[in-house]
Amino acid sequence: MADLMLNSVTKIYRPRGREAVRAVSGLDMAVGDGEIIALLGSSGCGKTSTLRMITGFEAVSEGSISLGGRRLNELRPAERNVAMAFEGYSLYPPLTVRDNVAFALLRERAPREEVVRKVAEVAELVGIADSLDRFPSTISSGQQQRASLARALIRPAALHLLDEPMSQLEPQVRAILRARIKEWLKDRGMTAVVVTHDQTDAIALADRIAVMEASRLMQFATPAELRERPANLFVASFIGEPPMNLIEAEVAVGASGPRVVAPAAGSALTLDLPQTAALPAGHRVWLGLSPRHLAVGQGPHRAEVMVNQWLGDQTHLALEIDGLPLTAVAAGMVDAVPGEVVPFAVEPRGIHLFDCAEGAAIYHGSAEAA
Amino acid sequence: MQHTSWHWRLFKGICLALISLFFLFPILWVLLMSFQTNEDILRVPPSPFFTPTLDNYRALIAGELTGAGSTLKIAYMKNIWNSFVLSACSVLLSLLLGVPAAYAFARYRFRLGENIAFTLLSFRFAPPLLVLLPLLLYFQDLGLYDTYFGLIWVYQLITLPLILWIVRGYFEDVSPDIEHAYRIDGHSWLRSFLKIAVPLARPGIAAAALLAFIFAWNNFVFALILGSSDVQPVTVGALAFITASGIQYGQIAAGLVLSVIPTFVLALVMQRYLVEGLSLGAVKG
Ligand SMILES: Nc1ncnc2c1ncn2[C@@H]1O[C@H](COP(=O)(O)OP(=O)(O)OP(=O)(O)O)[C@@H](O)[C@H]1O
Ligand SMILES: [Mg+2]
Numbered sequence: 022m023a024d025l026m027l028n029s030v031t032k033i034y035r036p037r038g039r040e041a042v043r044a045v046s047g048l049d050m051a052v053g054d055g056e057i058i059a060l061l062g063s064s065g066c067g068k069t070s071t072l073r074m075i076t077g078f079e080a081v082s083e084g085s086i087s088l089g090g091r092r093l094n095e096l097r098p099a100e101r102n103v104a105m106a107f108e109g110y111s112l113y114p115p116l117t118v119r120d121n122v123a124f125a126l127l128r129e130r131a132p133r134e135e136v137v138r139k140v141a142e143v144a145e146l147v148g149i150a151d152s153l154d155r156f157p158s159t160i161s162s163g164q165q166q167r168a169s170l171a172r173a174l175i176r177p178a179a180l181h182l183l184d185e186p187m188s189q190l191e192p193q194v195r196a197i198l199r200a201r202i203k204e205w206l207k208d209r210g211m212t213a214v215v216v217t218h219d220q221t222d223a224i225a226l227a228d229r230i231a232v233m234e235a236s237r238l239m240q241f242a243t244p245a246e247l248r249e250r251p252a253n254l255f256v257a258s259f260i261g262e263p264p265m266n267l268i269e270a271e272v273a274v275g276a277s278g279p280r281v282v283a284p285a286a287g288s289a290l291t292l293d294l295p296q297t298a299a300l301p302a303g304h305r306v307w308l309g310l311s312p313r314h315l316a317v318g319q320g321p322h323r324a325e326v327m328v329n330q331w332l333g334d335q336t337h338l339a340l341e342i343d344g345l346p347l348t349a350v351a352a353g354m355v356d357a358v359p360g361e362v363v364p365f366a367v368e369p370r371g372i373h374l375f376d377c378a379e380g381a382a383i384y385h386g387s388a389e390a391a
Numbered sequence: 392m393q394h395t396s397w398h399w400r401l402f403k404g405i406c407l408a409l410i411s412l413f414f415l416f417p418i419l420w421v422l423l424m425s426f427q428t429n430e431d432i433l434r435v436p437p438s439p440f441f442t443p444t445l446d447n448y449r450a451l452i453a454g455e456l457t458g459a460g461s462t463l464k465i466a467y468m469k470n471i472w473n474s475f476v477l478s479a480c481s482v483l484l485s486l487l488l489g490v491p492a493a494y495a496f497a498r499y500r501f502r503l504g505e506n507i508a509f510t511l512l513s514f515r516f517a518p519p520l521l522v523l524l525p526l527l528l529y530f531q532d533l534g535l536y537d538t539y540f541g542l543i544w545v546y547q548l549i550t551l552p553l554i555l556w557i558v559r560g561y562f563e564d565v566s567p568d569i570e571h572a573y574r575i576d577g578h579s580w581l582r583s584f585l586k587i588a589v590p591l592a593r594p595g596i597a598a599a600a601l602l603a604f605i606f607a608w609n610n611f612v613f614a615l616i617l618g619s620s621d622v623q624p625v626t627v628g629a630l631a632f633i634t635a636s637g638i639q640y641g642q643i644a645a646g647l648v649l650s651v652i653p654t655f656v657l658a659l660v661m662q663r664y665l666v667e668g669l670s671l672g673a674v675k676g
C-alpha cells in the first residue's frame with residue numbers, strides 16, 4: 022500500500038515500418054495511499070498503455086513512475102509489487118479457476134488453510150464460487166473476467182490495477198459488484214487504479230477520476246468537481262448523462278454588467294453574468310449549460326418542446342430555441358407535450374464558459390455561487 | 392442431423408475402407424514383398440499367394456546379402472542406428488536453439504529480427520547440392536568430414552528453420568498477458584518462459600519436432616557426400632541393395648519396413664501431445 026506518482030510519463034510506440042504512435046503524452050498524476058482512482062476515456066486514449074507502463078510490460082518512453090517513493094522505471098515487473106486484472110482476462114488455461122486465483126498465494130507459500138479461506142472469500146465477492154473447479158475455457162467470458170478480477174484482488178500488493186474489470190457484466194451485477202470491490206479495497210486500505218469506459222462505474226467506484234482523451238490527461242478531479250467545474254470543453258462534453266449543452270456565443274456588455282449572447286438562438290438566449298466575472302466584451306466563447314440546471318416551468322426564456330421523456334425517476338426534455346437544440350433534465354414529471362412552448366430559467370450555477378480557441382474553461386457559474 | 396441408420400454406417404464404413412486401401416496399398420504391397428523371395432516378386436503375372444519367408448530380414452540383421460551366388464557385407468542395422476542418432480540429435484539441438492529463438496521472434500521486435508528469421512527460412516529454398524561441394528572441402532579441412540557432429544551441424548539446415556517457424560506461430564497465438572499475469576506475481580522472465588509459454592506451445596513444439604525428425608530421417612544427399620558408411624543413414628545405406636548382380640527387391644522391401652518402424656513409433660508416441668492442443672482450448676487471447 023503506497024502512493025503512486027506519475028511524472029510527465031510518455032509512451033511512444035514505434036511499430037516497425039509504420040509511423041510512431043503517441044499513446045500517452047506527458048501524464049502527471051499523484052495518487053494518494055489508499056485512494057481509488059478511475060481512468061476514464063474513450064477507446065484508444067492510452068488507458069491500458071498507462072497501466073502497462075506501471076506494471077513494467079512496456080518501457081516508459083519519457084518521464085518517471087514511482088510507487089511508495091520507490092522509482093519503478095528500471096525495476097522488473099516481478100519486483101514492482103503490483104497486481105493487475107487484465108483487459109483480456111489472461112487466465113492460465115491448464116489450471117482450474119481455483120488454482121488460477123490461488124496461484125500467487127501458493128507461490129508465496131501461504132499456509133494451506135489461509136489460501137482456501139481467502140480464495141473462498143474473494144470468489145464469494147466476485148460471484149464465481151460455483152465455478153471454481155472448472156477450467157477457464159469452459160466458463161463464460163463474464164465468469165472469466167470475474168475470475169481474473171479475483172486473481173488480482175486476492176493479492177496484498179502495493180497497488181491494484183484493474184483494466185475494465187466489469188466490461189462483460191450486465192448493469193445490475195455491475196452495480197452490486199462495484200460496491201463490493203470498493204468496500205474490499207477500502208477495508209484493506211488498498212491503492213487502486215481502475216480503467217473504465219463507463220462514467221457511472223467511475224463515479225461510483227473512485228475517489229477521483231482521471232479523464233483522458235487522445236493520449237492526454239484532460240482533468241484529474243473528484244466526480245463532483247468534474248461535473249461542476251469541468252476544466253475544458255472536452256470534459257464538459259464527455260461528463261454527465263446527458264452531457265452539457267454547448268453553444269457558440271459571445272461576451273457582450275449589458276446594462277447590469279457582462280452578459281453572454283448566443284447568436285444561434287437569436288435574441289432569445291441572453292444570460293446576465295455577475296459583475297465579478299471579468300470577461301472582455303466581444304470575446305468569442307463556448308457557452309456550456311448543464312441540463313440539470315435548466316429549470317423548465319417558469320423563467321425569462323422560451324423554448325419549444327420537441328421530446329418529453331419520463332425515465333421513471335427523471336425527465337429528459339429535448340428543447341429548441343429558434344432551431345438551436347437544448348437538453349434539459351428535470352427531477353419530476355414535466356407537464357408539456359411536443360410542440361408546446363414552455364418558459365425556462367437558467368440557474369446561474371449551470372453556466373460555464375470555455376475559450377473558443379483553446380477550449381480551456383474561463384468561467385464557472387458554480388464557482389461564483391460557492 | 393445425425394445419420395445413425397445401419398445402412399448409412401455401412402456405407403460410411405465401406406467408403407473409409409476403400410479410401411484407406413487406396414492410400415495404404417503401396418505400403419501393404421511393400422510389406423508383402425518383404426516376406427517374399429526375389430523369384431516370387433518377379434513372377435509374371437504377380438500373385439498375392441506365396442510362401443512367406445523371413446530370409447530377407449535375417450539377411451539384413453546379419454548384415455550379409457546373398458544374391459545370385461555371391462555374398463555382400465552390408466551394415467544396414469548400423470545405418471538405421473546412424474539415422475536415429477543423426478535425426479534425434481539434430482532435432483534435439485534444433486529444439487534447444489529454435490524454441491527460445493522462436494519465442495524471441497514472436498514476442499520481441501528487434502532490429503533486423505524479421506530479416507534474420509527470413510534468412511533462416513531461406514536455407515530451405517537453396518538446393519543442397521549448390522552448397523555441398525564447398526562444404527565438403529571445408530569439412531575435410533576442419534576434420535568434420537565423416538563425423539556425427541559434422542552431419543548434425545549440416546542437418547540444422549533442415550530442422551532448425553522448420554522448428555523455428557512452426558513454433559513461432561504457436562507462441563504468437565498465446566496471449567502475452569498470460570505470461571504477464573504470471574510475471575507480476577513475482578516470477579522471473581525465464582520461469583514464465585519455461586512454466587507458461589513452453590507448456591502452452593507444447594502441441595506446436597511436438598508437431599514441429601516430429602516433422603523435423605521425419606525430414607531429417609529422409610535426408611539423403613547431405614550424408615551421401617559428407618560422410619562414409621560409418622556415419623551414413625539408412626537412406627544412403629539402401630544404395631547397397633543395387634548390386635552388380637541385380638536388384639534385391641525382397642531385401643529392399645524388408646529394409647524399407649525396418650527403416651519406417653522408428654518414425655512410425657515416434658509418431659504414435661507424439662500423438663498424445665499433438666491432440667493435447669485441442670483439449671486445452673481458448674489459449675488465444
Ligand atoms: N503495441 C502497440 N504498438 C503500437 N501501437 C499501440 C500498441 N499498443 C497500443 N497502441 C496504440 O496506442 C494507443 C492507446 O492504446 P491503449 O491500448 O492504451 O488504449 P486504451 O485506452 O486502453 O483503449 P481501450 O479502451 O480500447 O482498451 C492506441 O492508438 C493504440 O492503437
Ligand atoms: Mg485498454
